[in-house]
Amino acid sequence: MSDKEEEPRIGVFVCSCGSNIGGLIDVKALAEFSKTLPNVVFTEDNLYTCSETGLAQIKNGIKDHNLNRVIVASCTPRTHEPLFRDCVKKEGVNEYLFNFVNIRDQNTWCHQKYPEEAFDKAKDLIRMGVAKAAKLEALENIIVDATPTALVIGGGVSGMTAAHSLANQGFETHLIERETELGGRLKTLYKLFPNDQEAQILLENLKKNVQSNENLKIHTSAQVKNIEGFVGNFEVKVEENGNIIDLTIGVILVAVGTSLFTPTGYFGYDGKTRITQYELESKLKNNDVKARDIVMIQCVGSRNNERLYCSSVCCMTALKNALILKENNPETNVSILFRDLYTPGTHYEDYYRRAREAGVVFVEYSPEKMPSVEENLIKVHNEYLGEDLLIPYDLCVLSTPLVSNNDNKALAQMIKVPLEENGFFLEAHVKLRPMDFATDGVFVCGSAKWPVDITESISQGYAAAARASTIISHDTIEVEGATSFLPDYNRNLCTGCEVCIKVCPYKAINKNEEDDIEITQVLCKGCGVCGATCINHAIIIRHFTDQQILSEIYAYGGKEV
Amino acid sequence: MGENSKSVVVIGAGIAGIQAALDLGDMGIQVHLVEKMPCIGGRMAQLDKTFPTLDCSICILAPKLSECYRHDNITLYTLSEIQKIGGSVGNFSVDVLKHARYVKEDVCTNCGDCATICPVRGITNFFEANLVTQTAAQIAFPAAVPAAYRIDPSKCLYLNYEICGLCYQNCGADAIDFTQKDSVLSLDNVGAIIVATGLDLAEDIHTLNIYGYQKCDNVVTAMELERLICASGPQAGHLSRLTDGKHPKKIAFLQCIDSRSQKGQMYCSSVCCMYTTKEAMIAYEHDNELESYVFYIDMRAGGKGFQKFLQRGAKEYNIKYVKSKISHIEVDKDDNPIITYEDYETSEINQLTVDLVVLATCIIPSRGINKLADVLGIDLDHYDFVKTNPFLPVETSIEGIYTCGCAREPMDIPRSVAEASGAAARAAEVIKGG
Numbered sequence: 001m002s003d004k005e006e007e008p009r010i011g012v013f014v015c016s017c018g019s020n021i022g023g024l025i026d027v028k029a030l031a032e033f034s035k036t037l038p039n040v041v042f043t044e045d046n047l048y049t050c051s052e053t054g055l056a057q058i059k060n061g062i063k064d065h066n067l068n069r070v071i072v073a074s075c076t077p078r079t080h081e082p083l084f085r086d087c088v089k090k091e092g093v094n095e096y097l098f099n100f101v102n103i104r105d106q107n108t109w110c111h112q113k114y115p116e117e118a119f120d121k122a123k124d125l126i127r128m129g130v131a132k133a134a135k136l137e138a139l140e141n142i143i144v145d146a147t148p149t150a151l152v153i154g155g156g157v158s159g160m161t162a163a164h165s166l167a168n169q170g171f172e173t174h175l176i177e178r179e180t181e182l183g184g185r186l187k188t189l190y191k192l193f194p195n196d197q198e199a200q201i202l203l204e205n206l207k208k209n210v211q212s213n214e215n216l217k218i219h220t221s222a223q224v225k226n227i228e229g230f231v232g233n234f235e236v237k238v239e240e241n242g243n244i245i246d247l248t249i250g251v252i253l254v255a256v257g258t259s260l261f262t263p264t265g266y267f268g269y270d271g272k273t274r275i276t277q278y279e280l281e282s283k284l285k286n287n288d289v290k291a292r293d294i295v296m297i298q299c300v301g302s303r304n305n306e307r308l309y310c311s312s313v314c315c316m317t318a319l320k321n322a323l324i325l326k327e328n329n330p331e332t333n334v335s336i337l338f339r340d341l342y343t344p345g346t347h348y349e350d351y352y353r354r355a356r357e358a359g360v361v362f363v364e365y366s367p368e369k370m371p372s373v374e375e376n377l378i379k380v381h382n383e384y385l386g387e388d389l390l391i392p393y394d395l396c397v398l399s400t401p402l403v404s405n406n407d408n409k410a411l412a413q414m415i416k417v418p419l420e421e422n423g424f425f426l427e428a429h430v431k432l433r434p435m436d437f438a439t440d441g442v443f444v445c446g447s448a449k450w451p452v453d454i455t456e457s458i459s460q461g462y463a464a465a466a467r468a469s470t471i472i473s474h475d476t477i478e479v480e481g482a483t484s485f486l487p488d489y490n491r492n493l494c495t496g497c498e499v500c501i502k503v504c505p506y507k508a509i510n511k512n513e514e515d516d517i518e519i520t521q522v523l524c525k526g527c528g529v530c531g532a533t534c535i536n537h538a539i540i541i542r543h544f545t546d547q548q549i550l551s552e553i554y555a556y557g558g559k560e561v
Numbered sequence: 562m563g564e565n566s567k568s569v570v571v572i573g574a575g576i577a578g579i580q581a582a583l584d585l586g587d588m589g590i591q592v593h594l595v596e597k598m599p600c601i602g603g604r605m606a607q608l609d610k611t612f613p614t615l616d617c618s619i620c621i622l623a624p625k626l627s628e629c630y631r632h633d634n635i636t637l638y639t640l641s642e643i644q645k646i647g648g649s650v651g652n653f654s655v656d657v658l659k660h661a662r663y664v665k666e667d668v669c670t671n672c673g674d675c676a677t678i679c680p681v682r683g684i685t686n687f688f689e690a691n692l693v694t695q696t697a698a699q700i701a702f703p704a705a706v707p708a709a710y711r712i713d714p715s716k717c718l719y720l721n722y723e724i725c726g727l728c729y730q731n732c733g734a735d736a737i738d739f740t741q742k743d744s745v746l747s748l749d750n751v752g753a754i755i756v757a758t759g760l761d762l763a764e765d766i767h768t769l770n771i772y773g774y775q776k777c778d779n780v781v782t783a784m785e786l787e788r789l790i791c792a793s794g795p796q797a798g799h800l801s802r803l804t805d806g807k808h809p810k811k812i813a814f815l816q817c818i819d820s821r822s823q824k825g826q827m828y829c830s831s832v833c834c835m836y837t838t839k840e841a842m843i844a845y846e847h848d849n850e851l852e853s854y855v856f857y858i859d860m861r862a863g864g865k866g867f868q869k870f871l872q873r874g875a876k877e878y879n880i881k882y883v884k885s886k887i888s889h890i891e892v893d894k895d896d897n898p899i900i901t902y903e904d905y906e907t908s909e910i911n912q913l914t915v916d917l918v919v920l921a922t923c924i925i926p927s928r929g930i931n932k933l934a935d936v937l938g939i940d941l942d943h944y945d946f947v948k949t950n951p952f953l954p955v956e957t958s959i960e961g962i963y964t965c966g967c968a969r970e971p972m973d974i975p976r977s978v979a980e981a982s983g984a985a986a987r988a989a990e991v992i993k994g995g
Binding site: 017018019020023047048050051052053055056075079080082083086165168169170192193194195197202303308309310311312340341342343344345346347348349350353383384386420424429430431432433434435449450451454455456458459460461462463464465466467469470473474 | 576580584587588589611613614616617619620621622623624625627628630631670671703704705706707708792793797798821827828829831859860861862863864865866867868869872905906908942944946950951952953954955965970971972974975976978979980981982983984985986987989990993994
């Protein structure tokens with residue numbers, strides 16, 4: 001590479017980030033300081049380097065001063081590195097010759113009370129960044145072919161919706177359902193809130209959609225057994241009715257839904273006169289409710305120490321079942337004991353009002369004074385009255401949370417994605433990447449991620465389909481070039497100990513037929529674990545070579561290299 | 562996949578419109594992104610931080626703004642509105658009225674000299690929740706996209722009386738252009754349309770006055786507080802009272818102002834319980850002696866990690882949650898608001914004097930939605946949100962016109978983003994499925 005011989009000409013752009021950085025430390029002084037560092041030929045401070053104005057300043061800097069290395073000292077590479085890399089690339093500088101120095105998240109934010117020390121630390125960080133920049137090497141991204149096919153795991157509402165949308169967009173789509181029939185949770189439901197539509201009519205419509213699309217292949221009684229490969233090129237083994245089929249898949253969507261919680265030990269649950277909302281649902285479906293005094297208790301097994309979260313669908317489910325009971329027989333007494341009624345938005349709040357108008361009685365309880373279910377009476381403390389209410393019942397219905405599936409963990413390991421503390425799938429970014437995983441080419445929708453109702457399951461099904469489509473709409477995929485590799489000149493250093501194979505979290509390292517270590521570049525995320533564990537330093541981590549990291553350490557200690 | 566000859570028009574460039582545009586653009590579909598304001602970003606750009614991760618809002622939004630601007634498949638139309646549509650699904654024609662900016666977008670360097678020299682002062686500043694004023698040469702915020710000023714034609718002396726012209730004379734980049742005219746662009750071959758017009762906030766003066774707003778400057782709306790605590794806001798993130806500059810030590814947050822109310826809107830705004838907790842947390846980070854009181858009806862925290870967020874608020878950020886709906890506010894002689902409330906546990910009527918009151922005002926449909934609905938021919942619901950079916954959540958009443966985010970119901974950012982992708986998928990089905 002010619003860049004190696006080329007004298008480094010470094011430009012340093014110091015960002016004020018509004019007042020996030022500039023409010024604590026003097027960014028002008030930092031820019032001036034940067035001028036004194038080796039190989040730095042141009043520096044500038046910006047109010048927001050990431051703004052179109054800031055980016056224009058970088059471009060002009062590159063053009064006017066013939067920069068071949070660019071440093072931005074600002075927020076965090078987590079959100080902003082792609083933007084700056086793209087910017088320098090468009091000006092003809094290899095994107096890997098850009099170096100990010102984090103002086104906000106790891107400096108002004110965490111040392112808010114120590115402006116002087118933060119200023120000194122920013123100087124250290126920039127000095128280190130400049131030293132590394134001088135040693136950076138140009139790299140190329142890796143381009144691989146993408147197979148325009150999708151695999152949707154789970155044939156419930158969300159999965160069917162996603163699969164249908166992808167098939168409608170023209171992609172060959174495989175829908176995997178473990179059970180003999182499509183439908184998931186929807187199969188067991190009677191009517192749906194907030195418009196009391198028959199669940200089975202919605203289910204039939206969804207099924208008709210997926211069954212009539214020729215791009216869509218439905219695999220029922222099927223389970224994913226193994227997944228190898230990477231974005232655009234997953235090799236998936238599916239067991240369908242006992243037969244193994246092999247699929248080459250571009251993108252994978254996780255739509256495995258949730259499990260039900262059995263409230264054993266809560267309020268004397270017995271499945272007879274003390275049942276769950278889901279058991280009530282099937283009784284309603286079979287027109288099998290004889291009870292006249294019905295009391296529902298919300299948040300049974302949720303919003304407690306064991307399970308902190310709100311399951312978000314139970315309040316509406318209770319309201320809907322209460323209204324059905326009232327409509328079937330207006331003489332039926334229905335009381336709902338609740339903590340915070342969860343009916344957000346327009347339609348659900350309207351529905352809550354409808355339930356109150358229909359005569360459903362709402363009684364608030366506090367977790368400090370839990371209701372108690374006795375032989376024929378339910379005792380609940382009412383804070384407003386300051387006394388206990390005794391409500392007669394012949395059917396007590398417990399609103400239990402949706403919980404994560406026990407086998408989420410196995411699937412998560414197979415597709416190399418994380419779960420959160422309650423066992424639900426954890427997306428790449430809670431706010432702005434709700435359907436993506438950090439692993440490329442894998443997406444999530446519906447209650448697999450967090451309990452959601454049918455409406456959200458449908459919109460998320462579409463959403464995951466869109467995200468997946470952004471990948472398989474192209475013939476090729478570009479992935480990060482900063483990977484680990486074992487150069488031929490280091491092969492004699494490799495003792496074949498296989499420690500790197502064991503530590504690689506992405507299963508990117510294998511031994512080939514000749515018993516040599518082989519690193520699949522496109523699977524490697526450049527995390528560096530293999531390089532750090534290799535006792536003979538045979539493996540090199542591109543963009544984080546020993547030489548580059550040592551240069552930073554020497555710069556920190558004040559040693560010239 | 563071959564080139565797609567049909568495009569999609571996305572109306573509204575808040576976080577929902579932006580996500581829909583980026584998804585479609587990344588699928589290789591041409592997108593026309595139409596925004597009525599001078600810059601994109603919508604409401605999210607105004608927020609300080611976001612719940613439940615406390616990410617800085619503009620920091621996670623800004624890369625998306627730039628991405629939209631630089632995307633090969635996205636054409637951005639700011640200061641623009643939809644004037645007329647014709648045709649039907651798969652083949653709409655759309656007329657976009659683009660208002661003149663009077664500044665050349667690609668020449669302006671965003672230096673701000675025009676705003677400094679402009680003699681017309683005291684113009685309300687929407688982005689800063691009207692806490693400060695601006696001149697007739699305006700930009701919403703420094704990282705705005707496009708990074709260009711705009712001359713407000715209703716206020717500019719030159720445009721109205723042909724006097725002044727100081728900005729024109731002093732612009733070093735020669736970016737001011739008073740000859741620009743409003744223009745109509747006709748877009749043909751539009752396969753689908755996405756309505757992502759977002760929200761406005763209720764400003765019913767009668768209701769707000771009951772809560773002391775305008776009578777006392779120590780009663781602010783939640784959006785005003787967002788700007789007050791924001792590091793890039795008018796107080797540079799140093800929260801102090803507007804009356805005397807003192808740091809508030811006690812803040813009361815009042816929920817459901819004009820929402821869940823027979824007098825205002827009957828519905829729930831969905832996001833206030835969470836953003837209130839977030840605002841109380843950020844305020845606490847500014848001052849660890851701060852006590853916050855949240856007066857609420859039902860604490861609505863069903864989203865991912867939300868209950869944990871509330872628990873953190875109570876444990877680590879000195880937030881007290883008081884179940885009580887406040888009916889009115891009095892103010893003492895030192896401009897301190899006094900709250901009268903019923904203590905849920907003792908049933909006693911108590912009073913609490915605080916330094917600052919924050920009103921969680923109701924989310925309402927975007928104020929231009931009726932006009933737009935008329936132009937597009939789509940139905941609105943009884944609250945004037947875009948009407949959808951619960952099981953076809955992103956479809957409007959017209960085939961090929963989709964919707965997402967707060968245009969159809971109040972919702973938080975993750976849900977808006979998800980629905981935006983959902984609307985993009987439906988639009989892509991039209992374009993790719995033919």
